[in-house]
Amino acid sequence: MRSTTPETLVAEAGGPLPASGGYVKILERGSAPRGPKRKTDLGPYLYVLPAMAVFAVFVLVPLAQGVWYSFTSWDGIGAASWVGVSNYISIWTDPVMREGIANTGVLVLFYAGVPIVVGLFTAAIIGRRGMHGMGFYRTVLFLPQILSSVVVIVIWRLLLAPAGPVNGALGGLGLAFLEQDWLGSFSITLDVLGLIGAWVAFGFCMVLFLAGIQAIPTELYDAAKVDGASPVREFFAVTLPGLRGQLAVAMTLSVIAAFQAFDIIWLVTQGGPGTSSVTPAINLYNDAFVSQNVGAAAALGVVMLAASLVVTLIIVKLVEGRRNA
Template identity: 45%
Template sequence: MRRTRGSRSAARRWRGHLYVLPALAVYLAFAVLPALRTAYLSLFDWDGVTLGRWVGLANYREVVVDPVLRRAVLNSLALVGFFSVLPVVLGLVATGLLAGHRRRGMAGYRFVLLLPQVVPLVAVGVTWRWLYGEDGLVNQALRAVGLAGVGRAWLGDFDAALVAVGLVGAWVSSGLCLMLLLSGVGRIDPSLYEAARLDGAGPVREFVSVTLPQLRGELAVALTVTTVAALAGFDLVYVTTNGGPGEQTTVPGLLIYRLAFSEGRVGLASALGVVLGCLVLALVAAVNRLSGAGR
């Protein structure tokens, strides 16, 4: 009898594994194997056509030493502050104002806030490139309030280009972060807010003691998604500035494209891709550890 039950349990486990196999096969074919192939190619000096030449870790050394490649990595880290940190902070502020209270028209607010996530980033980039132009709406608004001296060609200015692109990313990500945080607030037990109010907690104390601890999972998801978008970004930068002026807005995704398809330096592009992937994994692991999402 025990053997029969054990064999049935083993059969159920194997049946469960069979259901997972198709998804696992797709993941291995389109994620794991290309990543391993990229890591292998990063050890060669290869133009994508002729026979490659083994160079070992020379490509990784160039990623660290080359100022253009190093600047691209630093730019992507700076964009994390705009794409990830700023939208999460704004989302927390808005959530703190709305938590524990019902507001009319919330469905309409959510639609408007999530709209940037629905619009393709190429369309977003083209629109903001016009808004940031010398005769764009941003400069027109500044002139209307008497700040004409502040206006400039924002995406062509060496000091303002990266900030301008970062603010576009913050605008795109803010709606997603707020939606995630509001959905987390929706599952918080209202009795927790009532208990906090009975204990004399004010709005700030209520947010710190009730809302924020209950949103750890949503914060981890928001930070993870936006951090990956900031580090692996390509289309928004390509459409708005193409890395200019100079190398002020160049990011690793754009350099990988240039190195592999324009300059024929596939090995160096692969090494930069591996470094970028390791950086993404490190930051995501740090986010999950700090948020306690894995507990």
């Protein structure tokens, strides 16, 4: 930690400050010795107060209420009664809850792993200098990201219907043995839903990585070329390290999306067949709006929030740790 004095700041500013003026006063005030009697400047706090008030009313207070309700049995209307940690215990003892948690692990692979790998690959190809039509590819590949979930589901339900184009194409290619009940199978429907989620998320990852690639100094690529690096070597030696920040963002957002997976799955299978594609978010919805057990839903929400925070911290720690290393 360096000390901040008027001299150092003046030196950084590149020249002397005017003999009189606001800068000098601010700098002098900034360098004044700190003591218990010093008045706190409330100005900055007043500036952020409106935003903090909104944040508190719409985020912090509901969050605190949610945590409180997670320790109660509450049907959403009447009086809540304290039940301690039983709502949290039931998350681990209820087989459907456990299945939802296990399914989240699978969805992380599809919602985070697949879009990041494919997004990196695609960005590396279309982000190369001199690539023609980059804007077109970027737009087309980003399109799924801006479609509403309902539209996405209409498209994929048509494609994956038992007598739909996907099975039709497989049959036409002599691969009829590969035809499946894509959205009605206990063994593969979760994977198929994960792939639909990956298709949606991939465009976002790709655009993020493309922006990152464009921010990598061209000198590094030139130097790699001079050193005789192949495109693959160039990717691993220059592009990938340069995208560390974007990777952290993509990973954080996509893992959280996997934790919160709801809309696509709800619109297609509602967690079925059976309970093979349930997720914590679907269980939360059922707890809150079907079972009318808002306390249990709140407990699940708190666990999901905590898990998201932990994962985010781990990802940030990994990236920052490497950056500082």
